[in-house]
Each structure stands twice: as structure tokens, then as C-alpha cells.
Amino acid sequence: MPYISNTDEERATMLAELGLNSIEELFKDIPSELMSYSFNLPTGKSELEVRHFVKGLASKNVTDLICFLGGGFYDHFVPAAVGAITSRSEFYTAYTPYQAEVSQGILQSIYEYQSAISLLTEMDITNASLYDGGTAICEAVMMAVRITRRKKIIIDEAVSPIYRKILHSYAANLDFESIDVPVGKDGRADRKIIESELDNNAACLVLQNPNFFGCIDDLTDLADLAHKSGSLVILSTYPISLGVLKSPGEMNVDIATGEGQSLGLGLCFGGPYLGLMTTRSKYVRQMPGRIVGETVDKNGSRGFVLTLQTREQHIRREKATSNICSNEALCALAALVYLTLVGKHGLRELAELCSAKASYARERLLKIPVIKQKFESPIFNEFVLELPIDAEDVVSKLMNKKIMAGLPLGHYYKNMKNCMLVALSEKRTKKEIDFFVESLGEIL
């Protein structure tokens, strides 16, 4: 086997050093009746054969459709330099930087990532990342419960249903009371219901901007309401939109989370992704996950280390702020390289590009007489169309024209069977959008 470098002769020498005759003797603690001697698995293959086989599997997936599918996971352009950096094996074959002096590369990159996300969200402190945008909300909710010592969770139904389902599974064993608040008619969070639910049992209010339907809003008033009742506000964000949209910091939220996939990570059938989490300075000791801090070495030179570790499982065990051990360091590195390349002005430009394409697509699509706008709120790069027929049929028919038209919403919202969520990124050209509009017009 090529990944074991010792020869039979070397193994024999090593066994002789141990005073043993066979490798089996090393396994003598395992009762022989427990040993397995047969495994129903394929025999090993050469790299050449495996490559051929896996390329064959890849070709069974269809990825050459024009993509208007979003739902929180977007087909953005990834500059080549991102992969050039993340494929450096000094980074990707390292582990959690326990030995800071030989891990300054990863540590400084995480520190820079923490800084970049804090600047993007205009929040104080960011951790070294969590698994994904969904589990990040769960961690944020558990954090809010710890801080407020309350157990009622108020969730806007326009928070991604994919994430709400995860939160419900997490909450099942923790005796949380969770209230899902239906979205208002205009696509914005329903102020009235939320206000009535915000009592002195409420640990947190969970919101999303842009919300799952693509609607954008200023949530400052809700943050103020929540704070009046002593509860925290958790806001799930879409980082690209923050190139132009009002930031979580400006809206005065307590914890911002988000899915970092759009920041230079491929769609990769659902992962690995990147869970963003950022908060106010006063809550940093309740934060889950790794955090990197700046310090100095013995000569006073700047360096970076993992810090505030007394929050974490390897020290606090069952009393830790979370069970999380890893972070998504390589994905955080990709996001940092991406944000560095795109830069201060580039991110604004990119966000405006996405927004312009979405405005154009929406305007043209709504000119098809039988299509209605579901929500009247302003949007960023995604919007809901109300179709005259089942959205599944529409998507199905357009697949034949090599268009992934969007996400039918009936699967997630019972009363939205005819609704379809359409997303735009900078990658969609006017020609593709026009083709989509014409094709949709033809089938309706």
C-alpha cells in the first residue's frame, strides 16, 4: 500500500526491537473472539483507476444548468487566488494551532478573519468560525439562553426553514420554548406579534436579513423592542449583502451569525461551509468556539495564540460554552483571502452588481402578466414570484431547458405551493436572464 512507507524488512527490525515475532502479538489485548477477519469491502485500487471511477461519478451530476437557485447558498464567482492559497498544504495538513510558535500562519489568518468579519458586520468580536450558518444560529440561541437565563426563543418564520429545523432538533432536549412567528404580508417581520411575544421570559429574538424570501429590512426597531424586554437579538446575515446593506452592528443586534459559503467557497453539495458568529465585547466570554488573540513573544514581537480557552470543552468539559472542538479554519482562510481580494470597494461593487441583476430580472419577470410579486418589500439579490401554477411544474419544465429556475417553496411553506424563490449572482448575464424570462413566458 503506497501510504505506508515501511518495508517488510523495516517492520521485522522494529518487531525484533520489541522482542516480538509477529504484528499480531501487538493486538493481544483484544480478545480473539472479538476480532474480525472479513470485511465486505472492495479491494484497493490504483490512483489511476480511482480517478477514472470518481470522474465517472462526477459526470453523473448535472452542473451545467443556468443557476437561479439560492435559498441561502449562492453561485458566486471564486477568484483563482483563493484556491491557490487554500491548496497550500502548510495550511490544509495542519491541525488546530495548539503549538502557536509553529502555527503562526493559521493563527494570524484566523485573527485577520476575525477582524474582517467584525468589520463587515460592524460588530465587536468574531470567533474563529463554527460549522455552518445553521448550527451557528443554534449556538447563538444557546448563548442567549446562558446570558439571559431565560428559555423562550422567538423566531421569525422568514429565518431560513432549513436552519429553523436544525434549531428545533437542538432545542428538543433542552426544554426551550420556541415560538415561530409568521411573516407579515409585505414579507417583513411582523412587529405586532413579535412585540406581544417579547416578554420577560424571552431569551432571544431570531431574525434574518435579507430574509429567506430575499426581503430586506431595517430591524433596529425590533432590536430596541427586544432589549426593552431584556432579551437579545440574533441576526442571521448573508455576508455579500453587507457590501451595501445596513450592518448588524448598525441595527444594534447582540449576536450576528451567517453562512460564509458565499465568501469564496464552492457550493460542494452542502459543505464544507463556514459558520460566522460575531457579538458584542461584553458577551465574548459566553461565546462558543475557538478565538485567536494577539500577544507577544519573549522578545516582545507580535504573535498570535488561541485564547480565552477557559470557555471551551477541553478545559470546562460539561460546563463549556459549547461542545464544539474544531472550527472551519480552512474555510475561514478561504473567506479571508476572498474578502482581501475583493476589498473595501470591490465588495460594495459586487453587492450592487447582484442587486442590479436581481432588480432587472424581477422587473422583467413581473412583466409576464400571470406572474405576481409575492412580497412588496425591497430585495437584495433574491425574490419570490407567485405563479399561476404549481412552482414545481415550472421548475421541472425549465430544467429541460437547462435552467434551474429557483426553489419551489411549497416544500417549506404549505401555503406557498405556487411560489418560487429566484436568486441572482454576479455570474448571471443579461443574456441568461433574458433567456430565463422568455422560457418562463413560453411555458405559462
Add this chain to the structure above:
Amino acid sequence: MKLVFEKSISGKRGVRFPECDVPCAGNIPDKLKRKNYAELPEVSELDTMRHFTRLSLHNMGVDTNFYPLGSCTMKYNPKICEEAVLYKGLGDLHPLIPQLPDGNKFTQGALQVLYETSQFLSEITGMAEFTMQPLAGAHGELTGTMMIAAYHASRGQKRKKIIIPDSAHGTNPASAAIAGYEVVSVPSNADGVMDIDEFEKILDKETAAVMLTCPNTLGLFNPQIKKIADKTHEAGSLMYYDGANLNAILGKLKPGDVGFDIVHVNLHKTFGTPHGGGGPGSGPVGVKKNLVDFLPISRVVKKSDKTYALKYNYPSSIGYIAPFYGNFGVILKAYVYILLVGKEGLARIAENSVLNANYIMKKLKSYYHLPYAHTCMHEFVISAVKQKKNGVRAIDIAKRLLDFGFHAPTIYFPLIVDEAIMIEPTETESKQTLDKFIDIMIKIAKEVDENQEIIKTAPHNLGISRLDEVKAAREPKLRWAK
């Protein structure tokens, strides 16, 4: 090194986007826009490449250095696994496609990867079925403990506690706590394995499960493991296998045969996927037949026409624990790894990892205290107590190793060994590398008597000296600001 923010010069750009080709501008109302630009760096592509390439040169990885970090299984990661994720049709596949009408048909290759990997893992661990969804080992533990709760609830019971040995990883008790359990710790006996008498005293009708790493974090296989499993089952409780140390028994022993009911596997340890500087990992969870109903949604099934599909209707399931199907990119690498290694390779992995560990242990035991002098599995723990008497601690030895081009072993874990140094060489390292490491460890042991100062002030050769962790924690500086 300067931060990338400190290299920023107004007006520089690292990437150019296409001109806007649609006639309208976006119509975001001003009151919904941010006041100030996010102060991201302004640098060129070359500046970016230089900055991050230089950072990479300040980092050790398995590809650059021996990395005997105990409990982490830092084996070599075959490059073909990295390549596969870049293939068109895999890395660029949208996760919501299966939710579209007939969507499964557009993702057959990816679903096959998920299905077959779960089948391989079931066979390797002796489980009935796997979920590939958990996004890391600790996430797998949480998923497992959620299933434990669901299992007991289905039998009309709400058991309160989970038993965990004192040598366990911190994630075990932390995961149990998030699933709502009380944690009861069992001490280890003089042989370094869970004390069975103490265990039996604690085991009762309130015990939901027993969570074990096997071999344990001292690298020892508990010969009484079957008895522990039987007692646990007699009490109506479940056996949870933390797969952190699966590398030691790969192709030799199926945890299912021992009586484990739930298993999580760390693909980034055992199945050759890189650790990524701390992630992404992947922690699939397997269960015996009686727990299959509780597995998370969705599940990949193989239909009678040999096509693959996602299914969602499982009323007893613990629900969704991740947005999609797991860390697909990581799972794909592990799948490729298993195809390369094959059934005959698995046992070779275990054999060579155990041989390498025992070889180092034998060579070091007259220089360092070996608290449990017994044949080890894939890793072992020595202690710097002898050296501590002379003023040198485990951390000093770790830092001194860095000077010689070795990553340090895990130190101060497991918690039950004073001044612990936990060494795991893995199967991929050669005798030549092990011999060099042994020589340096012996050299350091001698330095304790001859030139202590050089150890206590290590490292010396890295361009950075020992970092002040206390200052970092006392005066937290956690970000750059303009």
C-alpha cells in the same frame, strides 16, 4: 508579520468584476444601506498571494513535518483525494438540487458517494446504518446523544445521566450536556482503563448510555470491554463509541461486535482527510438496527432500480442536525481514500500505526516515565514527571521539539496523567522519521541534566520565541481596528 490590513493602500484592487450588463441599478432604499464601507483591505492580487504564501511558511503541516499529535491521527493525506473535490460535477453542485422536482436524478453521482461511504463505514464498524450529516466529531457526539435521548423516550423513559471515564475527550461530557444529560465520571484503574467496580456502582436505571473511546486516550485497549457492554445492556442502557481512536483497530475489530450501539467516526482522523488547520472535519454516526429509526433526516436510499434518492419521511427521527448531507467535500475525500486503501489495506493501517507507536514507546521508556507500561495501541502517553523534578515541564519539552523540526505531541492530556505527553505517530511515517524523532527526544531528556535553560527558553529557531498566552487571555486583543 504585518497584518493584511496594515498593508492596505487606498485604491488597490485584487479582483475585477464584469461591467454591469443590465440596464437597471439596484433599487435598495438609502435607509436600508450601510453608512460606511466595510474597512476591508485594499491590496493587489500579488500582495494577497505574497501575504498568504508567507503566512503559510510560518506553519507546520503533515506535508512539511512529523506531526505526532496524540489523539488527532495526523496521517498523510493522499493528494488524489484533494483533486477529486475539484472535479466538475462535485465541487460545484448546489445542495438544493435534490429538493427540486426529479432533483435526485441530477445528483446521482453525489448521492452514490454518500450512500456507498455510509455502507463502507457500516461494514468497517459493524453498524446497521450511518448518517453522514454530522459536521465534525463533536457534532457526531451530539447527534449520537440526541439519538440516545430519542431511543429512551420511545420506550417511555427519560434517563438522566451518561457515564464517561475520566480519561475521555472533553467533547464527550460537553456533547452529553448539550443533549440535556448529566455527566457522571468514572475513574480509571491502575492499569489505565475504566475501573469496572466503580463503573458497576454507578451504572443504574438512570443511565442512558456509556460513552467510551476504545482504545482509550492512553492508547490502551480495555480487555474487559465486552463485559462492560453486557452490563450496560443489562441495565437497559446504550454503548456509545467515540471513534477518535478507530485507526488502531481498523480492519481488526468492529465496534459493533463488541456491543457498541452507536459509533461516530472522524473522517479527518481515520480516513485520511486533511485537518485543515482545525477544520473542516466530518463526524458520521452509525447505529445498530434498534436505533435506525432515530437517525437524522434526510437519508440516502438505494432503490430497486439501482438509482439513489433522498428520503425525508421518518417520524421517529431526531430531525435535522445539519443543513444538508454533511460536509460533502470531506466525505468525498474519505470515500476516495477507502477506494484506494481497500479491504486489505485497512488492517495494514492499524498494524503499522500500532507497530510505530510501540516502537517509539520502547525506545523512550528508559528516558521518560511511562505511567502505564503495557503494549499500546496506536498511541501512548509518557509523562515528564521525572523532568519536572528537575524543573522542566511537558510544555518545555514540546517547545524544544519544535526547534528540531517536529510538531509537538499532545500535552497535558489525558488529564489523569501528570505532565502528559501523548504521542501518535500514525501508520504513514517511516522508521527513518521515527528514529530521528526518538533521537531528538533522547537528546532533550539529556539536555534536562546538561543544559536545562535551552529547553526552558525554547523554541529558538523559528523566528518567534515562546508566546505569552497569559497576556493574551488577560488583555484580550481579538481583532484589528483602524
